[in-house]
Amino acid sequence: YDDRDGKIWMDGTLVDWRSAQVHVLTHALHYASSVFEGERCYNGKIFKSRQHSERLHYSASCLDFEIPYSVDEIEAAKTAVLEANGFTDAYVRAFAWRGAGEDMGVSSARNPVRVAIAAWAWGNYYGDAKMKGAKLDISKWKRPSPETIPVHAKAAGLYMICTTSKHAAEAKGCSDALFMDYRGYVAEATGANIFFVKDGEVHTPLPDCFLNGLTRQTVIEMLKERNIVVHERHIMPEEMEGFQQCWLTGTAAEVTPVGQIGDYTFEVGAMTREISEAYEKLVRS
Ligand code: PMP
Numbered sequence: 564y565d566d567r568d569g570k571i572w573m574d575g576t577l578v579d580w581r582s583a584q585v586h587v588l589t590h591a592l593h594y595a596s597s598v599f600e601g602e603r604c605y606n607g608k609i610f611k612s613r614q615h616s617e618r619l620h621y622s623a624s625c626l627d628f629e630i631p632y633s634v635d636e637i638e639a640a641k642t643a644v645l646e647a648n649g650f651t652d653a654y655v656r657a658f659a660w661r662g663a664g665e666d667m668g669v670s671s672a673r674n675p676v677r678v679a680i681a682a683w684a685w686g687n688y689y690g691d692a693k694m695k696g697a698k699l700d701i702s703k704w705k706r707p708s709p710e711t712i713p714v715h716a717k718a719a720g721l722y723m724i725c726t727t728s729k730h731a732a733e734a735k736g737c738s739d740a741l742f743m744d745y746r747g748y749v750a751e752a753t754g755a756n757i758f759f760v761k762d763g764e765v766h767t768p769l770p771d772c773f774l775n776g777l778t779r780q781t782v783i784e785m786l787k788e789r790n791i792v793v794h795e796r797h798i799m800p801e802e803m804e805g806f807q808q809c810w811l812t813g814t815a816a817e818v819t820p821v822g823q824i825g826d827y828t829f830e831v832g833a834m835t836r837e838i839s840e841a842y843e844k845l846v847r848s
Contacts, residue, residue, distance in 0.1 A: 564683070565580075565581065566581060567580050567581075568580060569647075569648050569683075570644065570647035570648055571583040571644070571679060571680070571681045572640045572641075572643060572644045572647075572679060572680040572681075573677075573678075573679045574677055574678060574679070575632075575640075577643060577644070577647050580681075583679060583681070585662065585663070585677070586662070586663040587663075588663040588667055589660065589661075589662050589663050589677075590660070590661035590662060590663065590664070590666075590667075590671045590674045591660035591661050591662070591719065593667075594661075594669060594671065595718070595719045595720035595723075596626055596628070596660055596661035596671050596674075597626075597658065597659070597660035597661070597718065597719035597720075598619060598622035598623050598625075598626060598658065598659055598660070598716060598717055598718045598719070599619070599622075599656060599657065599658035599659075599717060599718075599719065600615045600616070600618060600619045600655075600656065600657045600658070600717060601654065601655075601656060601754075601813075601814045601815055602615045602641070602654070602655040602656075602657065602814055603652075603653070603654055603655070603685075603814050603815070603817075603846065604645055604650060604651065604652060604653045604654075604655055604682070605652055605846045605847045606651060606652065606847055607645075607651040609641060609645075609655060610814075610846045611777050611781070612638060612641065613634065613638060614777055615657070615777065615814075616634045616637040616638055616641075616657070617634055618717060618777075619637065619657055619658075619659065619717075620634060621715075621716070622716040622717045622718055623659055623676075625713035625715070625716035625718065626713070626716065626718055627671075627672075628659070628661060628671070628676050629676065630659050630676065630678060631676055631678065632678055637657060637678075637680075640657075640680050641655055641657065641680055641682075644680045644681065644682050645682055648682055650682055650684070652684070653682040653683060653684055653685070654682065654683055654684070654685035654814075654815065655680065655681075655682045656680070656681050656682070656683075657678075657679075657680045658678070658679055658680075659676060659677065659678045659679075660676070660677055660719075661674040661675070661676060661677075662674055662675045662676070662677040685815065687817075687819075688754075688755075688813070688815040688816045688817070688819065689738045689739070689811075689816060689819045690738070692738050692819055692820070692822075693817075693819055693820070693839075694820075694831075695820075695822060695831070696820040696821055696822025696823070696829065696831045697737075697738040697739060697811065697819055697820065697821050697822065697823075698736070698737045698738055698821075698822060698823045698824075699732065699737055699738065699739050699740060699741045699752065699821060699823065699824040699825070700728075700731060700732035700735050700737040700739070700740045700741070700825070701740065701741050701743070701800070701824065701825045702724070702728035702731070702732070702740040702741065702742045702743075702753075703728070703731070704724040704727070704728055704742065705742060705743055705744055705745045705747075705750075706742045706743070706744040706745065706750040706751065706772050706773050707744075707745055707772065708744075708745045708772060709771065709772050711745075714772045714773055714774075715770075715773075715774060715775065717774060722753075724742075725740075725753035725754065726753075728740035728742065728753055729753045732753075739752045739753055739754075739755070739811070740752065740753055741757065741824050741825075742773075743800060744768075744772050744773070745772065746797075747799070747800070748768060748797045748798055748799065748800075749768050749798040749799070749800055749802075749803070750768055750772065750773050751768065751770075751773045751774070752811055752813075752816075754813055754815060754816065755776070755778075755811035755812055755813035755815075755816040755819070756768075756770070756773075756774070756775075756776045756778070756779040756811065756812045756813065757809065757810075757811055757812075757821075758779075758782065758809065758810050758811075758812065759798070759802075759803070759806035759808065759809050759829075760806065760807055760808035760809070760832065760834050760835070761805055761806050761807060762807075763791070763792075763834075764791065764792040764793075764794065765786055765791055765792065765793045765794065765834075766793075766794045766796065766798060766802075766806070767779070767783070767793065767794070767795055767798075768795075768796075768797065768798050769795050769796055769797055770795075776812055776813055776814075777814065778812040778813050778814055778816075778817070778818070778842075779812050781812075781842070781845070782812050782818065782838060782842065783795075785838060785841055785842065785845070786838070791834070803824060803827040804827060806827075806829065807829065807830060807832060808820075808829050808830060808831070808832040808834060808835045809821040809824065809829040809835075810835045810838065810839065812842075817839070817842060817843065817846075818835075818838050818839035818842045818843075819839070820835045820836075820839065
């Protein structure tokens with residue numbers, strides 16, 4: 564991704580894509596002092612743009628740093644990146660981190676906060692799974708307790724187990740991995756939240772130790788508007804035996820049907836298709 568034409572916004576200015584570089588002694592590279600957002604622009608407008616910028620600020624605060632640009636300034640910068648690259652439909656990655664500076668140790672208080680925003684074209688996150696239903700592996704790693712790490716921050720450190728779980732899943736021919744949490748309840752995938760359908764009602768894990776995704780919140784609103792009962796609760800993995808449909812939600816994943824998790828199978832049913840299509844319509848409206 565480093566060798567291409569285009570512009571990236573970095574610390575207040577647009578720079579050439581190939582020049583958007585950092586020093587090897589960047590604190591974030593050694594100690595994961597980094598937070599990020601994944602957003603999608605549809606027809607020239609980023610869906611829930613402001614909420615993403617606010618979450619970026621919130622995530623930074625969880626890691627003890629303040630983003631030196633207001634939410635309004637981040638909003639303007641995202642627009643500038645999209646315009647400079649001529650995008651009306653794109654994935655937008657806004658991120659902030661502790662750079663190289665005075666110190667090179669665990670404490671980063673004297674290192675500068677850096678901010679960048681890039682955008683690129685990104686189609687279906689799970690490829691043709693959008694039609695057929697994705698196949699998920701069950702990760703050997705567990706989502707950690709909120710007492711061990713700030714679980715609601717979208718912070719790089721939390722993605723270490725996502726990357727390794729996704730590698731293991733891909734090696735088995737799966738699109739992604741599903742995590743249980745530290746108590747054994749069903750949690751989320753490596754970059755998406757999960758929903759199940761049983762007898763016309765929806766069940767989704769309570770986001771008490773993972774990201775309460777903006778797409779998750781949107782989909783819950785959409786279900787409630789349709790008078791569909793939504794149970795946000797702790798779900799045991801064995802319960803998947805009795806669930807008939809399943810889908811994932813996320814900015815990149817949008818609403819992607821799931822056909823299989825481990826040995827459990829699901830149909831790509833009417834409710835899954837309806838919500839997936841309605842979400843697509845909503846983000847483009
Ligand atoms: N969980 C994780 C771990 C994620 O990376 C994402 C993607 N940001 C989500 C859930 C879904 O969040 P959102 O709907 O806000 O994109």
